[in-house]
Amino acid sequence: MTTDSNRVIIFDTTLRDGEQSPGASMNLEEKLRIAETLEEMGVDVIEAGFPIASEGDFESVSEIAKRAKNSSICGLSRASQGDIQRCFDAVKHAPIHRIHTFISTSPLHMKYKLQMEPDAVVEKIKSSVTFARSLVEDVEWSAEDGTRTDPDFLCRCVETAIAAGARTINIPDTVGYTVPEEYYKMIDMLMNRVPNIDQAIISTHCHNDLGLAVANSLSAVQAGARQVECTINGLGERAGNAALEEIVMALRTRKDFMPYETGIKSELITRASRMVSAITGFSVQPNKAIVGKNAFAHESGIHQDGMLKHAGTYEIMTPESVGLDNANKIVLGKHSGRHAFKDKLSALGYELGDNALNDAFKRFKDLADQKKDVYDDDIIALVDDEVMRVNERVKLTHFQVTCGTHVKSQIAALSLEIDGDERKTIAEGDGPVDAAFKAIKEIVPLPNAHLELYQVHAVTQGTDAQAEVTVRLEEEGKTVNGRGADTDTMVASVNAYLNAVNKLLVKREKGKPEDVGSI
Numbered sequence: 127m128t129t130d131s132n133r134v135i136i137f138d139t140t141l142r143d144g145e146q147s148p149g150a151s152m153n154l155e156e157k158l159r160i161a162e163t164l165e166e167m168g169v170d171v172i173e174a175g176f177p178i179a180s181e182g183d184f185e186s187v188s189e190i191a192k193r194a195k196n197s198s199i200c201g202l203s204r205a206s207q208g209d210i211q212r213c214f215d216a217v218k219h220a221p222i223h224r225i226h227t228f229i230s231t232s233p234l235h236m237k238y239k240l241q242m243e244p245d246a247v248v249e250k251i252k253s254s255v256t257f258a259r260s261l262v263e264d265v266e267w268s269a270e271d272g273t274r275t276d277p278d279f280l281c282r283c284v285e286t287a288i289a290a291g292a293r294t295i296n297i298p299d300t301v302g303y304t305v306p307e308e309y310y311k312m313i314d315m316l317m318n319r320v321p322n323i324d325q326a327i328i329s330t331h332c333h334n335d336l337g338l339a340v341a342n343s344l345s346a347v348q349a350g351a352r353q354v355e356c357t358i359n360g361l362g363e364r365a366g367n368a369a370l371e372e373i374v375m376a377l378r379t380r381k382d383f384m385p386y387e388t389g390i391k392s393e394l395i396t397r398a399s400r401m402v403s404a405i406t407g408f409s410v411q412p413n414k415a416i417v418g419k420n421a422f423a424h425e426s427g428i429h430q431d432g433m434l435k436h437a438g439t440y441e442i443m444t445p446e447s448v449g450l451d452n453a454n455k456i457v458l459g460k461h462s463g464r465h466a467f468k469d470k471l472s473a474l475g476y477e478l479g480d481n482a483l484n485d486a487f488k489r490f491k492d493l494a495d496q497k498k499d500v501y502d503d504d505i506i507a508l509v510d511d512e513v514m515r516v517n518e519r520v521k522l523t524h525f526q527v528t529c530g531t532h533v534k535s536q537i538a539a540l541s542l543e544i545d546g547d548e549r550k551t552i553a554e555g556d557g558p559v560d561a562a563f564k565a566i567k568e569i570v571p572l573p574n575a576h577l578e579l580y581q582v583h584a585v586t587q588g589t590d591a592q593a594e595v596t597v598r599l600e601e602e603g604k605t606v607n608g609r610g611a612d613t614d615t616m617v618a619s620v621n622a623y624l625n626a627v628n629k630l631l632v633k634r635e636k637g638k639p640e641d642v643g644s645i
């Protein structure tokens with residue numbers, strides 16, 4: 127830990143307050159993994175649990191303490207000797223350790239929860255901190271429900287705790303009630319009114335009931351607090367605690383406005399976030415700041431164009447700075463423009479001329495209108511389809527087919543353009559594919575061609591996925607493969623068959639000059 131006046135101590139309570147989220151219980155092995163990652167990240171203080179709560183909590187705090195090297199390991203305890211002793215017995219194994227003891231100071235909590243008079247609470251602060259100090263050097267004291275506490279009484283409690291030996295004074299916004307300006311004033315008031323305040327570091331512990339936990343914490347730092355209590359992914363009681371990743375990245379990104387340092391290796395944030403999410407089963411919302419899956423994703427054409435020209439146009443931090451190695455994501459969808467589409471094609475190894483690019487872009491927009499997510503594989507299928515269709519002599523102009531139960535045979539209506547001439551037919555078949563292929567053969571007679579393969583696979587997942595169809599035709603020892611891709615499997619099938627037909631025509635041109643172009 128440092129005495130640098132601009133250094134903010136990061137106190138992580140994922141394993142204590144985070145575990146107080148209903149359904150977020152973790153076993154020993156999981157807590158050890160998280161603690162190891164927090165230590166690797168450079169977290170200054172790890173609140174590893176509440177040792178009096180259960181045998182399991184005691185064991186996990188002890189085990190984390192035994193393995194700790196650089197981080198201080200802390201345990202929570204009520205203002206009672208039993209809790210404090212149990213806490214000490216667990217954290218004492220760590221080379222650097224802390225006892226954190228708390229008691230409520232708001233009128234509501236004192237009257238109804240503790241059923242204690244304010245003077246008795248002050249006495250408890252004195253006795254509990256004194257006892258904790260008899261066991262360890264580093265004692266933190268918290269005024270539970272601090273933000274709803276009478277300011278004069280809060281000053282009295284803080285002064286008592288410091289006089290008894292507390293070296294960190296935490297002012298929790300236990301119920302997420304305060305707002306940034308009010309919290310700033312409260313910290314400022316303590317800094318100015320408590321006579322021995324310079325013997326302690328002021329700490330924040332903000333809950334997110336109004337979505338203000340991070341804003342309140344930063345406001346307190348600006349007022350003089352130098353420890354922030356927070357959790358990975360903002361896990362914690364009810365709506366959670368201030369999110370560590372948001373605090374750290376806000377301080378790092380806005381150094382111009384908030385000239386404070388933390389010791390966190392921000393490149394490990396994504397790893398820690400994913401680990402906590404996987405262990406607790408609490409998924410991170412896609413639009414969550416810093417660690418949401420969309421935090422560095424750009425879908426709209428104007429943003430994508432800006433990003434391609436200069437990432438700073440729409441990103442205030444780099445994905446690498448939080449450990450995302452797949453860099454910023456340009457997500458192609460119906461809001462994308464040509465710049466992003468062309469860039470994606472280059473990344474996929476395609477360089478198309480202007481006309482081909484425009485055609486492919488149009489088909490991409492049509493696809494994006496039908497399909498929510500357009501993946502790289504969709505684009506590859508689409509462009510391959512486009513490239514294959516250049517210079518085709520037989521083109522599909524219209525196709526419709528019936529299908530369903532209680533019909534003996536399916537009817538396909540088909541129009542093709544052959545060398546510029548429109549030809550139409552209607553054919554019956556045993557199933558829609560059979561009807562469609564018979565219709566093609568009626569217009570384009572291929573007496574010696576045999577269908578060797580008809581294969582369908584979904585390019586991506588979901589019911590709106592593109593179907594990719596492969597058709598293999600064999601004619602007098604020559605084999606061609608045709609491919610077609612579309613969200614409609616039947617349209618993809620017809621396109622694949624026609625693609626194979628066009629290839630056969632090319633092969634005829636090359637092999638038998640006398641048959642050139644005969645259809």
Ligand SMILES: CC(=O)SCCNC(=O)CCNC(=O)[C@H](O)C(C)(C)COP(=O)(O)OP(=O)(O)OC[C@H]1O[C@@H](n2cnc3c(N)ncnc32)[C@H](O)[C@@H]1OP(=O)(O)O
Pocket residue numbers: 143146176178179180203204205206228229230239240241270300363
């Ligand atoms: C804001 C916070 O996050 S506070 C921390 C919350 N975390 C936890 O509660 C951890 C898990 N808790 C537990 O396992 C249990 O509540 C225990 C083991 C701590 C206590 O269990 P029990 O002894 O059965 O008490 P129970 O939880 O029902 O009630 C809490 C008691 O502690 C008292 N208490 C609450 N806070 C404090 C405090 N800071 N100092 C002293 N006493 C306190 C309450 O007034 C109540 O006392 P009472 O029994 O005389 O009425």
Ligand SMILES: CC(C)C(=O)C(=O)O
Pocket residue numbers: 143202228268269270271296298299300301331333
């Ligand atoms: C025990 C304290 C620090 C707490 O978690 C709170 O008040 O929210």
Ligand SMILES: [Mg+2]
Pocket residue numbers: 143298300331333363
């Ligand atoms: Mg809390």
